[in-house]
Amino acid sequence: MITYRTFRGSDIESIFENLAQLRITVFRDYPYLYEGTLDYERAYLQTYSNAERAFVFTVFDDEKLVGATTCIPLEDETLEVKKPFLEANLNIERIFYFGESILLKEYRGLGLGNRFFEERENHAKRFGTFDVVCFCAVQRENNHPLKPKDYRALDDFWIKKGYKKQINLESSFEWLDIGEPKPTNKPMIYWMKNI
Numbered sequence: 001m002i003t004y005r006t007f008r009g010s011d012i013e014s015i016f017e018n019l020a021q022l023r024i025t026v027f028r029d030y031p032y033l034y035e036g037t038l039d040y041e042r043a044y045l046q047t048y049s050n051a052e053r054a055f056v057f058t059v060f061d062d063e064k065l066v067g068a069t070t071c072i073p074l075e076d077e078t079l080e081v082k083k084p085f086l087e088a089n090l091n092i093e094r095i096f097y098f099g100e101s102i103l104l105k106e107y108r109g110l111g112l113g114n115r116f117f118e119e120r121e122n123h124a125k126r127f128g129t130f131d132v133v134c135f136c137a138v139q140r141e142n143n144h145p146l147k148p149k150d151y152r153a154l155d156d157f158w159i160k161k162g163y164k165k166q167i168n169l170e171s172s173f174e175w176l177d178i179g180e181p182k183p184t185n186k187p188m189i190y191w192m193k194n195i
């Protein structure tokens, strides 16, 4: 049976292992190609469990975590996430940042991706102190050798949800790509929407 469970702040720690495993599984695919490690995951998820206003919406199939989406006030994020906003002199206290939306393949195309946006936007709106929501997406070169032939970018979905690509807001996150000897920096472009 499918159930939805929400976690806030320090409660997020209780699903750390499951969430880390789900992120590693889903982000192994193009365009992320992430060779996940539990150390990287621990540091990443710690930022969320340290933030009182962070929120994770999850999908369970019986006791198995099959999907999750995360968000956090931008001011509680790491410097690499905040940097382009600070450099552009934007008021980060008014911005809510969306971490990821991840579903195992068998659970895609059922409307859960839409639900993930609604849940996060509603969470951010409830505080009454945020007027912008944002997320970022990795930029891979168009002819990347590991890009599947049937790959469909999510850009149209994000545009339909009201998000606009901000080509002047770019950050750089470091992770290990599958099959590579050492971690490299990836360009990340932000998308924003007023709420």
Ligand SMILES: CC(C)(COP(=O)(O)OP(=O)(O)OC[C@H]1O[C@@H](n2cnc3c(N)ncnc32)[C@H](O)[C@@H]1OP(=O)(O)O)[C@@H](O)C(=O)NCCC(=O)NCCS
Binding pocket: 026, 099, 100, 101, 102, 103, 104, 107, 108, 109, 110, 111, 112, 113, 114, 115, 151, 152, 153, 154, 157, 160
């Ligand atoms: C992003 C993700 C959570 C969306 O989940 P989903 O359950 O497929 O979402 P929905 O069923 O609500 O569909 C969302 C939209 O994506 C579109 N879509 C469906 N399959 C798609 C595909 N393979 N590629 C691109 N877009 C697709 C649909 O047209 C739909 O738009 P609509 O609402 O106008 O019909 C899921 O695809 C996923 O886990 N992807 C891998 C991880 C990822 O890239 N996450 C996003 C960045 S963190």
